[in-house]
Amino acid sequence: NAGVTQTPKFRVLKTGQSMTLLCAQDMNHEYMYWYRQDPGMGLRLIHYSVGEGTTAKGEVPDGYNVSRLKKQNFLLGLESAAPSQTSVYFCASSYGSGQYQETQYFGPGTRLLVL
């Protein structure tokens, strides 16, 4: 099993450009999440999904959109990138028993630089 994979690993954007980050998991997990990590800030939840076709806002959702058309994929979109969105983005998934604090499995991260 590959676990959680993220594409691309690194990307440079100009302000105003758009892009989509792809997260894929092969563990048949129901729940998926997108976090961003900034220096000295820990990880912050952007959006999450509790099942195919569903999404919900996390702690810092502004400027991002997500879609979960297939159970194994969770896409994070930036419609108009801003320098403040320069960060490392992590995707995670969990089994989805509905119990908080179940183990989350993280991908390797995507480094995004917005100039």
Add this chain to the structure above:
Amino acid sequence: LAKTTQPISMDSYEGQEVNITCSHNNIATNDYITWYQQFPSQGPRFIIQGYKTKVTNEVASLFIPADRKSSTLSLPRVSLSDTAVYYCLVGPYGGATNKLIFGTGTLLAVQP
């Protein structure tokens, strides 16, 4: 969700036992305590979880006193490869969502 407080950084030497303490004074009755480990350029990885007393697995031990207002992650005989950031998280077991709240964590630096 209960707020956690951890030391920003700790230093240790190979072969030593390392104890990282997390303070969570506002922990609720149904909150569990979970620790994650993050290596540079990688996503966090689950280490251990507990509710009270002591939990041990092949990687670490977790000590939780009776009042549960703090917890201590114990790493036995650390090696250079244990250099990482360690996060303490507190939250309820049960509910419709599974959101994790990460603080800034503790950077453990293991030296030869």
